[in-house]
Amino acid sequence: MKKARIIDRLFGMMGWTVTVVSLFILALFIGVTLKLGLERLNLDFLLGYPSRFPEKAGILPALLGTFWLFVLTLIITVPIGVSAAIFLEEFMKPGKWATIIEFTIYNLSGVPSVIYGLLGLQFFVRWFGWGPTLISGAATLALLILPVVIVAAREALRAVPNTIREAALALGATRWQTVWHQVLPAAGPGIATGVILALSRAVGETAPILVIGAAGFIAFLPKGPFDDFTALPVQIFNWVSRPQHGFIVTAAAAIIVLLGLVFLLNGVAIFLRWKWQQRQKW
């Protein structure tokens, strides 16, 4: 009996230790990066172009590339992902086919991002002849986050109570009318939250973009989807791979910007979710 108490206490101490150590390491990582990078983080850096000299290097092309990727990925992935979620939740009957599709989506979410990069390289860059452009990158990222978007949208649709569907159907609405006018608006904020979370992952993705051939050094701004590009994570990787100490500082400054973007997107998603829960009537 006494021994059990001691073990219980010991595990409690271990729990505190593991938790505090994890939080400490995260704080240390971010602290060191801030200390290194903050001095470089000014308007010249944000609006500057890459350079061979670390103290002159800026991230404007990378920042703009990431913004383009974000918008294009959003445009490609949302209609497909939400349509698929609606079909799976509202129209598909459970059975063998439903299981197969569920298995497919689950497996796709486990495929390494670097393999999506190979898919993008072979299909979009080479077969479609798009080259290593923004549209190839965005299409690759869209396929990568598609399973996440589908799962999140399905959860949001499932959270809409059945009474709403039954009421609409009883009034003579068709199933699509029920979905379009009742279920989708009710699930909208939930879907938006899921989409933003998935996109925040896409913003930080590096491997697939590297594999399709995004350049690490671009001295111009992309003007359309079919322009070559670089993105913030690729720029960071490019700087990390260089031997000069100066680029470590530049990379730290770019990391602060990237982390800021990712945390901001998540903040927006959490805010939306919170707002939605406040408004929810059921």
Place this chain on the structure above:
Amino acid sequence: MGGRQRLNRIIEKIIVFILFLATSISVIVTFSIIYIIFSEAIPFFKEVSIIEFLTDTQWTPLFTQKHYGILPLLVGTLLTSVIALAVAIPAGITIAVFLNEYVSSRVRNVVKPIIELLALVPTVVYGYFALLIVTPALQKIIPDLQSFNALSAGLVMGMMILPMIASLTDDAIKSVPRSLREAAYGLGATRFQTAFKVLIPAASYGIVAAIMLAIARAFGETMIVTIAAGQFPILTFDPRQPVETITAYIVQVTMGDVPHDSLEYRTVFAAALVLFILTSIATSLSFYVRRKMAMIKR
């Protein structure tokens, strides 16, 4: 009236068909991935025998003295993954149990989101941390640690995977019926006994599914190992040495200027095939275990 209704019905059919097409994209993507891998891997295996691929202990397709043995890359992948999982699984489960059974909901509501921040950090950033913070720090304790090494890449990858294990274990523990937990406490069990003799066994399917997903994640992780573990395909089990993983090799070659339709280019897809098989087995097992769990619950 009749015409209008018929039109509505046709529109409805068309819409449902479009929705169906969107759904089928995931199936198309799956087959496309399999297709692109095999369409380059099969010509590769026409030139290099599968026996050589699986047993040769050297991987030097880019040198003059060419060897095509996947083992160095495979061992590099396994080594970094084992280190990562050795951190993430125990720490993740400990944190999940600790936050569920040991602390007030106030502490939990503060700590949990911060732990989840760990999952948001992009992997290229983790690579930077591993190379420039963790390796120099570890070198003070382990003097013969190379500046590129499997150890710090693995440890940092463990940090990245930890929140995934913690939050999936948390879900699994939460799905255990309240009555079980209350019965255990009612019989005078300690928190530790309740957690490890009642809750975790009851949640074991969910936890196993989480671990399988974490394994797939570790195998497929690319940027941390590319940046911090090195790009030297040497067959070694020594975590102090540099290693190259399958993923790092894929990045290394696709970033270089190897001509398409060459054997060197195809090595990427032969390596990707091995990676795809490994991760598919892990995710499929995870799916199977989750289904089994859902069936038992019913």
